[in-house]
Amino acid sequence: MKTDSNKKQNTAGKPVNLPQESLRKYIGAAQNNDTAKQKQTESKKNQKGIRRYLAEDELVAEKKKVLETQLIDAARLREKKSAQESSEPEKDILLPLLTKTKVADMPTKPEPEESEPQAAGSDLSGGGLRALDLAATQESLPQLDEQAIMEIRAAARKGDYELLEAVARGAESILYKARAGRHVFCVKAIRNRMDGWLGNSKTRGNQEKLQDVSFATKIRHLRNEYDVARAVYSAEQGFPLVRVFSMRRVTRLGFELGWDLLMEYIQGHDLSERNIIRKLSVDDRIRIMYQCVQALEYLHRRKLIHLDIKPSNFMLSREGRIRLIDFGISVLSGYKGRSITGTAGYLSPEQIAKETLNEATDIFALGVTFAILFGGRPLSQSLDELLQRSVRRDARYHLESGDVTAVVDMPELVQERPLIAEIIRNCSILKRDSRIPNCQALLRQLQSAAKTYGLELQ
Known part of the structure; x- marks a missing residue:
């Protein structure tokens, strides 16, 4: 037993003699791994030797080149734009239109003693635009193409x-x-x-x-x-x-x-700003009336009812043009409401009675707006009163109540033009069938009245 154990110990302590074929196999594999690692280290060294980014001084130089190119392009664009502007005639809403005078001879300021011509692109007079301080108070923004x-x-x-x-x-x-x-x-x-x-x-x-x-x-x-x-x-x-x-x-x-x-951002004022509107002459207010009807007629031609006509929804731009805004509650003509929709003070009887709505509904609110334009006030319509009237059917009574107008107290300023005052009354008649029916009829009446007073409406 002892001899066998000694033999085992001796064989364990001696190195094992492997065949040459197997020894060559393991050594070859080790050598292959060593060569692969050596190649990886060499490739990393080569990558470190290659600079992947520009140096700081070279980067600054490249930035300067790009900046110079951009400045040159911007200068060329400015020159091109200035050349185009110089080739076009000058337009300024504050300058009078002179048909027989060269542009270079136009005065920088209009003479106060001369008659005030109408401004370019506007029905308002030059004096009306200056009274509004539209061009002087704000920097003109370019129009959006x-x-x-x-x-x-x-x-x-x-x-x-x-x-x-x-x-x-x-x-x-x-x-x-x-x-x-x-x-x-x-x-x-x-x-x-x-x-x-x-x-x-x-x-x-x-x-x-x-x-x-x-x-x-x-x-x-x-x-x-x-x-x-x-x-x-x-x-x-x-x-x-x-x-x-x-x-x-x-x-x-x-x-x-x-x-x-x-x-769109409209530079100007809305018609609810009394401190601005009071500076306008009666003739300019009539011109504004006409533009308001034109804007509303554009909407009515598409069979749409605004339902929230009031002074604050008419913007008077710095060019003296009226723009209609806020279509949040607009509906198609013929719509029958299920609730009172609109602004108290401008509601027609059919809105309060939740009846079918049409173009004459907006005409009613337009009449109240025109009365305010000449210094009047909105109608006395509190929310509680409107709800009570809709329940008691008082509004339906007014739908059939003859030619009674909602604007009872006509402003003194509009009494200088009785034909205009009559138009405002006819717009705000409680009975819808007796009211001015649509914008086209209203435009014709305004043109006829303006012609009587020597005004030209475009």
Whole structure:
């Protein structure tokens, strides 16, 4: 037993003699691994020897070359633009139109003692535009062409625009001046309660001042405005309605904060600003009346009823042109409402009675708006009174109540033009069948009255 164990110990301590074939097999594999590792290390050394990035001084030089190229291109574009502008005749709404005088001989300031000609592209007189201080108080923004509108829509899809400042507050939304690149436009924003936690500081503070309207109602009105504006959209010059570009859902961290409606930014004032409107002459107010009817007639031609005609929804641009805005509750002609829709003080009897609505419904509110334009006041229509009248069917009585007008106290200013005062009365008659039926008939009456007073309406 001992001899066997000793033999085992001796064999364990001695090296094992392997055949040459197997020994060559293992050594060859080890050598192959060594050569592969050596190649990898050599390739890494070669990669380290190759410089993959520019040195700092070379990078600065390359940046200078790119910057110089951009500056040269920008200079060429400016020269091209200036050459085009110099070839075109100068246009300025504050300068009188001189048909027999060269552009170079035009005076820089209109003479106060001369008669005031009408401004280019406007029915208002030059004196009326200066009284509004439209051109002096604001820097003129370039008009948005089709290329600019496409860029704004692209920015809306990405959310790549900035809200600058709040310019107006409505019952359900806030209007902001916004910028995307070099383009300035307007954003109508509605927000929910989640915006108070995740929204930016501008929208978070402003939304608390809005009326308590359900968020679903706000979205419905905003969507309706987008659909109506898209249906009547036109790129033609002199378009009397505000242009709407896009509608965007605002989210953050996966939560919905609200919706934005991107639209044209109109420089000017709305007709509710009494300190601005009181500077206008009676003739200029008649011209504004005519433009308001033209804008509304553009909408009526598409079988649409605005339903919220009031002074604040008519913008007077810096060029002296009227633009109609806010189509949130607009409906098709012939629509029968299930609730009182509109603004108290401008509601027709058929709106209060929830009857079928047509063009004459807007004509009624237009008559009240014209009375306010000459210094009048909205109708006395409180919400409680309207609800009681709709229940007692008082509004249906007024639908059949002869030729009684809603505007009883005619402003003194319009009494200087009795034909205009009569038109305002006929617009605001309670009985719809006795009212001026549509905008075309109203335009004809205004043209006839203006001709009597020596005014030209375009």
